[in-house]
Amino acid sequence: MEDNLLDIKKLSVHYFNKGNITKAVENVDLSIQKGETVGLVGESGCGKSSLALAILRLIDPPGKIYGEIKWKGRNLLNLSSSEMREMRGGDISMVFQDPFSALNPVFNVGEQIAEVFRVHQGLSRKEAWDNAVRLLGLVHIADPEQRANDYPHQFSGGMKQRVAVAMAYALSPDLLIADEPTTALDVTMQKSILELLKELKTTILFISHNIALVSELCGRICVMQDGRIVEEGRTVDIINDPKDAYTAKLVNSFREINLDINRS
Amino acid sequence: MLKKNKLAMFGLILLSMLVILAAFAPIFSPYDPNAIMEDHIAAPSMKHLFGTDDLGRDVLSRLIFGGRVSLSVAVIAVAVSLTIGVLLGCISGYYGGILDEIIMRFTDIMLSFPTIFLILAIQSVLTPNIFNVMIVIGATSWMGIARLVRGEFLALKEREFVEAARAIGCSNFRVIFRHILPNSLPPVIVAGTLGMAGAILTESALSFLGLGVQPPMASWGNMLMDSQSYLLDAPWMAIIPGLVIVLAVLSLYFVGEGLREGLNPKE
Amino acid sequence: MKKYIIRRLIQLIPLLIGISLITFFVMHMAPGDPTSLFADPNIKPEELARIRTNWGLDKPVIVQYFMWVKNAAKMDFGYSYISGKPVVDEILERLPATLLLMSVSFFLILLISIPVGVISAVRKGSLFDNLFTVLSFVFMSIPSFWLALIFMMVFSLKLEWFPPFGNLVLPCAVMVTSGLAGITRYQRASMLEVLGQEYIKVARAKGLPEYIVIFKHALRNSLIPIVTLLGLSLPDLFGGAFIIETIFAWPGMGRLGVSAVFSRNYPVIMGITTLTALLIVLGNLLADIGYAFVDPRIRYAEKK
Numbered sequence: 087m088e089d090n091l092l093d094i095k096k097l098s099v100h101y102f103n104k105g106n107i108t109k110a111v112e113n114v115d116l117s118i119q120k121g122e123t124v125g126l127v128g129e130s131g132c133g134k135s136s137l138a139l140a141i142l143r144l145i146d147p148p149g150k151i152y153g154e155i156k157w158k159g160r161n162l163l164n165l166s167s168s169e170m171r172e173m174r175g176g177d178i179s180m181v182f183q184d185p186f187s188a189l190n191p192v193f194n195v196g197e198q199i200a201e202v203f204r205v206h207q208g209l210s211r212k213e214a215w216d217n218a219v220r221l222l223g224l225v226h227i228a229d230p231e232q233r234a235n236d237y238p239h240q241f242s243g244g245m246k247q248r249v250a251v252a253m254a255y256a257l258s259p260d261l262l263i264a265d266e267p268t269t270a271l272d273v274t275m276q277k278s279i280l281e282l283l284k285e286l287k288t289t290i291l292f293i294s295h296n297i298a299l300v301s302e303l304c305g306r307i308c309v310m311q312d313g314r315i316v317e318e319g320r321t322v323d324i325i326n327d328p329k330d331a332y333t334a335k336l337v338n339s340f341r342e343i344n345l346d347i348n349r350s
Numbered sequence: 351m352l353k354k355n356k357l358a359m360f361g362l363i364l365l366s367m368l369v370i371l372a373a374f375a376p377i378f379s380p381y382d383p384n385a386i387m388e389d390h391i392a393a394p395s396m397k398h399l400f401g402t403d404d405l406g407r408d409v410l411s412r413l414i415f416g417g418r419v420s421l422s423v424a425v426i427a428v429a430v431s432l433t434i435g436v437l438l439g440c441i442s443g444y445y446g447g448i449l450d451e452i453i454m455r456f457t458d459i460m461l462s463f464p465t466i467f468l469i470l471a472i473q474s475v476l477t478p479n480i481f482n483v484m485i486v487i488g489a490t491s492w493m494g495i496a497r498l499v500r501g502e503f504l505a506l507k508e509r510e511f512v513e514a515a516r517a518i519g520c521s522n523f524r525v526i527f528r529h530i531l532p533n534s535l536p537p538v539i540v541a542g543t544l545g546m547a548g549a550i551l552t553e554s555a556l557s558f559l560g561l562g563v564q565p566p567m568a569s570w571g572n573m574l575m576d577s578q579s580y581l582l583d584a585p586w587m588a589i590i591p592g593l594v595i596v597l598a599v600l601s602l603y604f605v606g607e608g609l610r611e612g613l614n615p616k617e
Numbered sequence: 618m619k620k621y622i623i624r625r626l627i628q629l630i631p632l633l634i635g636i637s638l639i640t641f642f643v644m645h646m647a648p649g650d651p652t653s654l655f656a657d658p659n660i661k662p663e664e665l666a667r668i669r670t671n672w673g674l675d676k677p678v679i680v681q682y683f684m685w686v687k688n689a690a691k692m693d694f695g696y697s698y699i700s701g702k703p704v705v706d707e708i709l710e711r712l713p714a715t716l717l718l719m720s721v722s723f724f725l726i727l728l729i730s731i732p733v734g735v736i737s738a739v740r741k742g743s744l745f746d747n748l749f750t751v752l753s754f755v756f757m758s759i760p761s762f763w764l765a766l767i768f769m770m771v772f773s774l775k776l777e778w779f780p781p782f783g784n785l786v787l788p789c790a791v792m793v794t795s796g797l798a799g800i801t802r803y804q805r806a807s808m809l810e811v812l813g814q815e816y817i818k819v820a821r822a823k824g825l826p827e828y829i830v831i832f833k834h835a836l837r838n839s840l841i842p843i844v845t846l847l848g849l850s851l852p853d854l855f856g857g858a859f860i861i862e863t864i865f866a867w868p869g870m871g872r873l874g875v876s877a878v879f880s881r882n883y884p885v886i887m888g889i890t891t892l893t894a895l896l897i898v899l900g901n902l903l904a905d906i907g908y909a910f911v912d913p914r915i916r917y918a919e920k921k
Binding site: 144172179189193236 | 814815816818819820821822823824825826829834837838841912913914917918919
Binding site for chain 2: 631632635640646754755757759760766774775852853855856860871874877879886887889893894901
């Protein structure tokens, strides 16, 4: 459809290693409309992270991306590296899985958020810093003016992830990709990060192996297995009437959890 | 990776050549290394491939016999350092506790000395000869190996096969030497190879200063000592033994790196 | 951070005790009258008697050790056999020259090795990197004293660019060339480790230009372990300096030490051994404190 924010067609990501080819993503079609919250579910190793990294063109050699990733009509794979670099953080941004390793240990969190403003919007040090403090408040970190001066190791896991969300949300991106943002956290934290994501006013691609979490947040679900999308549809439909055997298996393994399917 | 293999092969070939030359020195050496010939300070020629030194001895012959000396010193020195290092590392890593503390403190203390000068100081109270050189070098270079072995033991002693061995009644001694130690050998072998490279460098420095292998027995190091007064008149006396040292040490480094890659199936 | 420093200071004590023990007992292996350890062989009997009492030389070895330690703590290491001057004075006279050689050399080494290591890591597998790897092995195989001879032969005697003795340039050049390979490899390894970290990928995902990713985010982290390397390199730096000073007649502590070894000048040998070990220990302590300063994870305590 023409008003799709993101239109992925026949996307493949292959890794070449000494004559072996690993097909992490194989012929994937995926569209995301503005304002949607789309979930991408699958077990580890199914290619979800490679898909996410491919959208940001962060696949390092020996990996190669094939196919088409259309963002507001333009194919991202045809952009120059500096054009693509501008997109990252500004138009499309990402929250990574492990908050313990995603933040640079030698800079305080305020700086790590502020630099995004300085690089993309050319703001002064002071303006960028004030924005960073504002973002920390937005993600519900208490006492943001003080805390902005603290270093990552001085935050708990859940709070580190909030900082990561603040970093990704700083420039009000059109698309926020969250790659297993709650997997490394314990259950109480998971809930709060989910709530935080719900508050954000942006299109979200939420990636997880936990279909219960995905169905709580997302209106539409894509199921991925061995690099391919095996089923996709509205959350209600996927949960209640999975058509693919693999999807059914995933759904059934989370049946015990009380799913609020009125949210869709 | 492929490049590392090529280098390792090159190193192995070079090393083998040096070892064979050293082992069969009397066969390969054109002249007696201590034989004084007519031409003093003769430039390299067909008669003397690498020239002669200030006393008229053939440099090539001294080089070959010197290789025998330098290589054997290196081997024995490393054997000494491995013995001390592995023993201390085993005990430290396996028993832990106060023994570990004491041994590690001792290691730290030894590491606080500038090794060369410590050896020189020791040599000043002894009469330097080839034997105490081997022992002293070994006695001052075990620290890295001790730490390495200790690390391996700390990691390995939690593994199931150790519990299994203890469960069937193996004494600590058996567990250490028959079960854990063989598993910790790969890095020790690499360390030993690299240690030989270091031992050659140390022995040559000592002999160069006159506190290592004593003349007239030739060693690459003391050949360089003799060359000092003739740098302009007989540059080959200084250049060639040094180049040989470089080749020997380099080949050991290449082989050591090759072993490190080969014994560690990780990318 | 304060706790860290205090802990390190306490750990100094067994180190210093151990150093003094080893130095003392190694020297006591010397053949001959123990008096000779501290006195000029041609000395007058009254002097000899005074020294006997002062150093407890007629008492059991253990007592001698404690007396030696007591004197050493006062920086009294006896008198040189050769010059008769107090050992401490002789050493302190020459220490600045050695420190000058070592610090200039180390500074130059860092100046070259950090950029080369960074480029090698960033361009891993390239021609530059492969060439560097092979060259670093070659450089590590070169005995520094031989390099000194060659440099002297070429630059001093043949080309006559520098005087063979007493000049800083050639000794420095030898030390830099010898020490370059090890530190560059270390920097390369450190940089490679950092580049593999998740936060580097995150930095790129934020749309930061590559030069900021490398020189701000990666470099800063890769330099932290270098501080520790400073401390670990001290024994080899000293050892190298000692031999090179001897060859180029650089008026430092090392030259004094090596000639003391040749002349069996035991008080000087002991003094230099002890003081050098002390400097190394202090250097390591400073490096560790520097590390705590430079790594925010140690400098600032955890919260919540």
